[in-house]
Amino acid sequence: MVERQVADPLVGREVDGYRILEVLGRGGMGIVYKAEDVALSRLVALKMIDPALARDEAFVRRFRSEARALARIDSPYIVRVHALRQTEHGLFIVMEYVEGGTLTDRLQAGPIPWQQALPLVAQMLTALEHAHSVGIIHRDIKPSNIMLSRSGGVKVTDFGLAKLSQADANRTVTQGIAGTLYYMSPEQVKGLTTLDHRSDLYSLGMTIYQMLAGELPIDRDSGEFAIMRSIVEESFPPPSRYRSDLPEELSRVVMKALEKEPDQRYQSAAEMRAAFARLQASPAGDEATVVAPPHRNRAALPSSAGRRRPLILVGGAVGVALLAVAAWLLWPEAAPTALLTVGASETGATVYVNGTRIGETPVVQHAVPADRDTLALRVEKEGFLPVDTTVAVLAGRSLTLFLTLPEAVTSASLAVRADPPDAQVFIDGEPVGRASELAERLDLPPGEHRVEVRRDGYATWRDTYRLAAGETRVVEVRLRPLGGGGGTDEEPPPATATLTLNVSPSGTISVQGETCVAGQACTVRAGPKRVTFIHPVYGERTETVRVNPGERKALTYHFEAELVIQVRQESGDPIWATIYVDGEERGMMTDKAETLGPGRHVVHVERTGYRLVRVERDGAPVDPGPQTLTVSPGFDPPSHRLVFYIQKRDA
Structure with missing residues (x-):
C-alpha cells in the first residue's frame, strides 16, 4: 500500500x-x-x-x-x-x-543479533556520555529517536524536547511527566522533579532490551495505569527469556540498567559503556574466548573454512588481554571480504590495522580483503598503554573485538625548598629526607599527599597537595621560630572556610592551584584565595576571593551574558526585521534571545523600507544606531535587553 x-x-x-x-x-x-x-x-x-x-x-x-x-x-x-x-x-x-532510518524501522524486521547490537550500544552510550557531560538530559530515549545512518552509525536525535500530550501510550506524555511511556524510568512515571541523567540510562536499557529480545517486558494491551504500575513496581524478566541465544552475562548487564532505584543502576553512561565492553561471553556452538599470558600476540587460524572452530587470542603488553571476542557472524558464502569491528574501553583511541590508521573508537569497522586472513592490530591513546595483538579472520566472516586500554603509569614530582634547609620533610607521614636534598624534585604517584616540614625549635609546617600525572609542584616553606620559650614544636591548624564554586557555562575550577569540583564544597584556609576559572572555549580568568574563618561562601562565575533583542514599532507593537549580531545574520524576527561570550559585540537591525528611530538599552534610551556591548566575565550574572524601534521611511 x-x-x-x-x-x-x-x-x-x-x-x-x-x-x-x-x-x-x-x-x-x-x-x-x-x-x-x-x-x-x-x-x-x-x-x-x-x-x-x-x-x-x-x-x-x-x-x-x-x-x-x-x-x-x-x-x-x-x-x-x-x-x-x-x-x-x-x-x-x-x-x-541524516540519510537513513530509525532504530524503530530496523526493529520491524525483528531483534538484532547481539553481536551486531553491541557496537550500536557503544555509540548510543557515547552519545549520552557527551550530552550528560554538558548537563543535557534527553528524557525521551526510545528507538524512534535513534537514527541509523546508511553507513551503520548511530545518531541520537530529539534531545531535551518537550512533546504534546497524547492519549496513546506509544506517544509522548507530558502532563506532569515527560517521556514515552514504554521507555519511561520509574522516577519519570512517578512525576518526580529531581530527574537526573540516570533516567536516560534506564530508557536506553529498555531500548537495548527491545533490540536484543525483539520484545518489551511490558504488556502493551494493558491500560496506561497498569503499564505505569508495572514500570514502578513489577520485576521484569531478563531478555534471555525471549532469546535463548543471549549470554546470561549480557542479560545481567541489561537488567542492571533497568533497576527501579537510580542508585542501583549504572551511575554514568561511561560506567554502563564499560560494562558492555567488559562482557566475557562465549557464543553458542563450539567457539570460545581464551585469555592467555602477555607478551606474545598471535591467533590460531581455524583449520577449515567450512566449519566454526575456536579462535584463540592472546593479550598485549603489560598483562593487558583482549576482554571479549563478541562473535563470529556467518556471512553469505559468496562474500569475498570479512568485516572486522573493533571497540575499546576508551573513546578517541586510534585503531591501526597492519600499520594503517582505520579510525577512532568507540567503534571502528574495517573490511578485510579476501586475500588477507591475519592482521596486526594496534589500539593506542595518549595517557594509556597501547594494545597490540594479531587476529585471524576468514573471508566471508565477521569478527567483533572489544579491547581494554590500561592507563599508563606516570608519576608526579614535588620539590620542597625550606628555610632552614636542614629541616626534615615528611610525605604522608613518612620521612623522605632533608629539604636541602629535595630542592630539585621527588617523584610521587599522582594523587593527594600530605606534606610536613619539621625542625627542632621551629613550628611544624603542614599542607596537603593533589598532584596530577606529569605535574611538577614546587613548595617553598619558611619555618617560624618558636622564640626559645620551650614550647611545643606544633602550631594549631589554621582556621578554615568552605567555598562552593560554579562556572556558567560548564568549566573547571582551581583554588590556589588545587582542583575544586564545581558544585562541591572545598575546604580552604581562611584569607584571600587565588581562584582560577577555566572554560574550554573562552580560556581562563583568575579572581581573588577572600573568605573568613568558618565562613561558607558560594559563588558562580559567569563567562557569558544573556541578551534579549526586540524589534518594535513606535506604538510598541512587534514588527519583523533582520537582526545582526557581530555582522552575522540571525534571521528575520521580532524577538531574539542570544548568548554572548567575552569581548565586544555589535548588534543592529535592518528592514527594507524602514528606518531606525530610537533604541532602548536596559530600559534607558541611547543614541540610535548599531549597539556595542562588552561582555566581561565575573560573579554577577550579566544580562542585557536591547529594543530597536523602526518605522516606515515615508511615515
Missing part, C-alpha cells in the same frame, strides 16, 4: 535561506522537512515547532536554552543542531540531515 502524501504549502518554497524539498515526518511537536541550505548548498533537516508550543513562553525559553547547549556538543553520535530561527512561518530548528 502506498501512503498518500499530504500536500504541504511550504514544500518548494524558500524560508529564511532554506529551500524546503519535502516532508520527512509529522509528530506531536510539529513537522520535519528535508531542505537545502541555499547559501552553503548542503542538505539539512528543518523541524518546525507546532504553533501551540511556540506560543508557550516557558517552552520556547527552555527550548532555546537546550538548543544552545546542544549546539556546543561535538559528538559524531548526536544529530547536530545548526541554528534556531524565528521566521514568519514559525519557529524552526535547523539540524543535521
Whole structure:
C-alpha cells in the first residue's frame, strides 16, 4: 500500500535561506522537512515547532536554552543542531540531515543479533556520555529517536524536547511527566522533579532490551495505569527469556540498567559503556574466548573454512588481554571480504590495522580483503598503554573485538625548598629526607599527599597537595621560630572556610592551584584565595576571593551574558526585521534571545523600507544606531535587553 502524501504549502518554497524539498515526518511537536541550505548548498533537516508550543513562553525559553547547549556538543553520535530561527512561518530548528532510518524501522524486521547490537550500544552510550557531560538530559530515549545512518552509525536525535500530550501510550506524555511511556524510568512515571541523567540510562536499557529480545517486558494491551504500575513496581524478566541465544552475562548487564532505584543502576553512561565492553561471553556452538599470558600476540587460524572452530587470542603488553571476542557472524558464502569491528574501553583511541590508521573508537569497522586472513592490530591513546595483538579472520566472516586500554603509569614530582634547609620533610607521614636534598624534585604517584616540614625549635609546617600525572609542584616553606620559650614544636591548624564554586557555562575550577569540583564544597584556609576559572572555549580568568574563618561562601562565575533583542514599532507593537549580531545574520524576527561570550559585540537591525528611530538599552534610551556591548566575565550574572524601534521611511 502506498501512503498518500499530504500536500504541504511550504514544500518548494524558500524560508529564511532554506529551500524546503519535502516532508520527512509529522509528530506531536510539529513537522520535519528535508531542505537545502541555499547559501552553503548542503542538505539539512528543518523541524518546525507546532504553533501551540511556540506560543508557550516557558517552552520556547527552555527550548532555546537546550538548543544552545546542544549546539556546543561535538559528538559524531548526536544529530547536530545548526541554528534556531524565528521566521514568519514559525519557529524552526535547523539540524543535521541524516540519510537513513530509525532504530524503530530496523526493529520491524525483528531483534538484532547481539553481536551486531553491541557496537550500536557503544555509540548510543557515547552519545549520552557527551550530552550528560554538558548537563543535557534527553528524557525521551526510545528507538524512534535513534537514527541509523546508511553507513551503520548511530545518531541520537530529539534531545531535551518537550512533546504534546497524547492519549496513546506509544506517544509522548507530558502532563506532569515527560517521556514515552514504554521507555519511561520509574522516577519519570512517578512525576518526580529531581530527574537526573540516570533516567536516560534506564530508557536506553529498555531500548537495548527491545533490540536484543525483539520484545518489551511490558504488556502493551494493558491500560496506561497498569503499564505505569508495572514500570514502578513489577520485576521484569531478563531478555534471555525471549532469546535463548543471549549470554546470561549480557542479560545481567541489561537488567542492571533497568533497576527501579537510580542508585542501583549504572551511575554514568561511561560506567554502563564499560560494562558492555567488559562482557566475557562465549557464543553458542563450539567457539570460545581464551585469555592467555602477555607478551606474545598471535591467533590460531581455524583449520577449515567450512566449519566454526575456536579462535584463540592472546593479550598485549603489560598483562593487558583482549576482554571479549563478541562473535563470529556467518556471512553469505559468496562474500569475498570479512568485516572486522573493533571497540575499546576508551573513546578517541586510534585503531591501526597492519600499520594503517582505520579510525577512532568507540567503534571502528574495517573490511578485510579476501586475500588477507591475519592482521596486526594496534589500539593506542595518549595517557594509556597501547594494545597490540594479531587476529585471524576468514573471508566471508565477521569478527567483533572489544579491547581494554590500561592507563599508563606516570608519576608526579614535588620539590620542597625550606628555610632552614636542614629541616626534615615528611610525605604522608613518612620521612623522605632533608629539604636541602629535595630542592630539585621527588617523584610521587599522582594523587593527594600530605606534606610536613619539621625542625627542632621551629613550628611544624603542614599542607596537603593533589598532584596530577606529569605535574611538577614546587613548595617553598619558611619555618617560624618558636622564640626559645620551650614550647611545643606544633602550631594549631589554621582556621578554615568552605567555598562552593560554579562556572556558567560548564568549566573547571582551581583554588590556589588545587582542583575544586564545581558544585562541591572545598575546604580552604581562611584569607584571600587565588581562584582560577577555566572554560574550554573562552580560556581562563583568575579572581581573588577572600573568605573568613568558618565562613561558607558560594559563588558562580559567569563567562557569558544573556541578551534579549526586540524589534518594535513606535506604538510598541512587534514588527519583523533582520537582526545582526557581530555582522552575522540571525534571521528575520521580532524577538531574539542570544548568548554572548567575552569581548565586544555589535548588534543592529535592518528592514527594507524602514528606518531606525530610537533604541532602548536596559530600559534607558541611547543614541540610535548599531549597539556595542562588552561582555566581561565575573560573579554577577550579566544580562542585557536591547529594543530597536523602526518605522516606515515615508511615515
